[in-house]
Amino acid sequence: xxxxxxxxxxxxxxxxxxxxxxxxxxxxxxxxxxxxxxxxxxxxxxxxxxxxxxxxxxxxxxxxxxxxxxxxxxxxxxxxxxxxxxxxxxxxxxxxxxxxxxxxxxxxxxxxxxxxxxxxxxxxxxxxxxxxxxxxxxxxxxxxxxxxxxxxxxxxxxxxxxxxxxxxxxxxxxxxxxxxxxxxxxxxxxxxxxxxxxxxxxxxxxxxxxxxxxxxxxxxxxxxxxxxxxxxxxxxxxxxxxxxxxxxxxxxxxxxxxxxxxxxxxxxxxxxxxxxxxxxxxxxxxxxxxxxxxxxxxxxxxxxxxxxxxxxxxxxxxxxxxxxxxxxxxxxxxxx
Amino acid sequence: xxxxxxxxxxxxxxxxxxxxxxxxxxxxxxxxxxxxxxxxxxxxxxxxxxxxxxxxxxxxxxxxxxxxxxxxxxxxxxxxxxxxxxxxxxxxxxxxxxxxxxxxxxxxxxxxxxxxxxxxxxxxxxxxxxxxxxxxxxxxxxxxxxxxxxxxxxxxxxxxxxxxxxxxxxxxxxxxxxxxxxxxxxxxxxxxxxxxxxxxxxxxxxxxxxxxxxxxxxxxxxxxxxxxxxxxxxxxxxxxxxxxxxxxxxxxxxxxxxxxxxxxxxxxxxxxxxxxxxxxxxxxxxxxx
Numbered sequence: 267x268x269x270x271x272x273x274x275x276x277x278x279x280x281x282x283x284x285x286x287x288x289x290x291x292x293x294x295x296x297x298x299x300x301x302x303x304x305x306x307x308x309x310x311x312x313x314x315x316x317x318x319x320x321x322x323x324x325x326x327x328x329x330x331x332x333x334x335x336x337x338x339x340x341x342x343x344x345x346x347x348x349x350x351x352x353x354x355x356x357x358x359x360x361x362x363x364x365x366x367x368x369x370x371x372x373x374x375x376x377x378x379x380x381x382x383x384x385x386x387x388x389x390x391x392x393x394x395x396x397x398x399x400x401x402x403x404x405x406x407x408x409x410x411x412x413x414x415x416x417x418x419x420x421x422x423x424x425x426x427x428x429x430x431x432x433x434x435x436x437x438x439x440x441x442x443x444x445x446x447x448x449x450x451x452x453x454x455x456x457x458x459x460x461x462x463x464x465x466x467x468x469x470x471x472x473x474x475x476x477x478x479x480x481x482x483x484x485x486x487x488x489x490x491x492x493x494x495x496x497x498x499x500x501x502x503x504x505x506x507x508x509x510x511x512x513x514x515x516x517x518x519x520x521x522x523x524x525x526x527x528x529x530x531x532x533x534x535x536x537x538x539x540x541x542x543x544x545x546x547x548x549x550x551x552x553x554x555x556x557x558x559x560x561x562x563x564x565x566x567x568x569x570x571x572x573x574x575x576x577x578x579x580x581x582x583x584x585x586x587x588x589x590x591x592x593x594x595x596x597x598x599x600x601x602x
Numbered sequence: 603x604x605x606x607x608x609x610x611x612x613x614x615x616x617x618x619x620x621x622x623x624x625x626x627x628x629x630x631x632x633x634x635x636x637x638x639x640x641x642x643x644x645x646x647x648x649x650x651x652x653x654x655x656x657x658x659x660x661x662x663x664x665x666x667x668x669x670x671x672x673x674x675x676x677x678x679x680x681x682x683x684x685x686x687x688x689x690x691x692x693x694x695x696x697x698x699x700x701x702x703x704x705x706x707x708x709x710x711x712x713x714x715x716x717x718x719x720x721x722x723x724x725x726x727x728x729x730x731x732x733x734x735x736x737x738x739x740x741x742x743x744x745x746x747x748x749x750x751x752x753x754x755x756x757x758x759x760x761x762x763x764x765x766x767x768x769x770x771x772x773x774x775x776x777x778x779x780x781x782x783x784x785x786x787x788x789x790x791x792x793x794x795x796x797x798x799x800x801x802x803x804x805x806x807x808x809x810x811x812x813x814x815x816x817x818x819x820x821x822x823x824x825x826x827x828x829x830x831x832x833x834x835x836x837x838x839x840x841x842x843x844x845x846x847x848x849x850x851x852x853x854x855x856x857x858x859x860x861x862x863x864x865x866x867x868x869x870x871x872x873x874x875x876x877x878x879x880x881x882x883x884x885x886x887x888x889x890x891x
Contacts, residue, residue: 392659393659499695499697499700499701500700500701500702500703502656502693502695503695503701503763504703505654505684506654506655506656506688506691506692506693507688507692507714507715507719508684508685508687508688508689508719509684509688509718509719510681510684513718518703521705521706522703522705595705596705597704597705597750597752598704598750
């Protein structure tokens, strides 16, 4: 019962957060210089053309007035029409969302696997040269930003050893039988592993570039909390029962040590989604981030608003999910 | 033939000359309860850890033997040693609040050794756990086995840990200050419980403590440890009537009297400490020759 109450409370605060985001983005992009109408009209357009078009998009009204019109549409699920493509923003954004979600989740999975392996290996071999090597690798992975990893990967696995595709989401000549834009997921469900392989080969490098810094953070934090946990009495007690070091790490220490890491992953994942903006551009990956950059360049105000709101929904939704997972993993919170 | 016999066990911090254990020899016969007393830092817990194979990484054993039923534990490969110790020995830890895994239910924490290490069936192990919980006077064992540690009191948790230690019918239990972290009122019950369980199961017990009062109640013999050296090895009646070593005599005199709770505390005299230290140093010198 109390559990549902806290979920409801979280949902309502989430709503307030989203409203705040909507207000900020709406006003900021109207205050910064740049006029979408000027971008749309060809050179030599008359003053009356400008006035007419401005009125058409409602940009002649005051900013609070524009906001009220927009937000009442948003509440009804109408995010307006993109200025550049003349298509509904919601449809544009939802078409691109699956690509970015699949990329982010793939990156998150890679980061958890890499970071987890580093932490577990480092803990198992603590005090050895391998642990020192892992620490050094970690430091390097952490101090190089994701887009630079992207460039390094393009050079290594795209140019020197061309194993992976360096641009796009899928080879354009392929026939795609998909009904949704979750290509990677749908390829699995339709058992089209040939397509899956092609999509994964496109996605791998951008996902890895996004994952490396996050993997380093996960590895570092998890190893630290594992090390602390390994000194606790219940771990020692498990050792005296005859369990191997590996078993003790995996079954006794890990379930408890993972909790602080989980919170961090929740926060970091939202940064990772933010990171997709640059990485998608770098790999010409047709996701939301790439679209966001185009929208900003073209001053496509409704589209920018739509994308930012969607990012905010993902951020807050994911944080909520992490809190719930945390409660599920930690019996002390569940019963409290 | 003693069930556990430690011969000339020496240990030190890795890369440092300071000895933690200095040629410690110790015998525990099958079914015997031996007290291991000494002040903090004397190395008494280190002996328990050396037997169980849970010494900190920074500590290395430099010489000696730990014979468990005739098998030298220090000569065994790690996996074999773990299996042997896991099936023949058990630990009753010091702090019941930290010795249970907070994210697992009580049941599996008692049965895991039986199922994973000794290959019992889950049903048998659970039955055994229920019986043991009843034996350590825990009401409603069924419910307790489904509980998480944070739902139980410290005294309950120590009872659970005692039950868990006896689960596999070990031949030797090491009790590492099992009452130190508990309330004074609970201490007495737990002590009684350990003594009763030991008597019923006939398990040899190495009782690590700094409390001579506890030793006099539970143990049959004791070893007095100072700076990693065994100063005295006596039966309980001998020790309490005629302690041989001056340090033992001072220790005994320093024990607070329950009959005189307001009486001033007697510290171990500096002269005794100095003489004992000199003895330790002399032992170190003779060991190096």
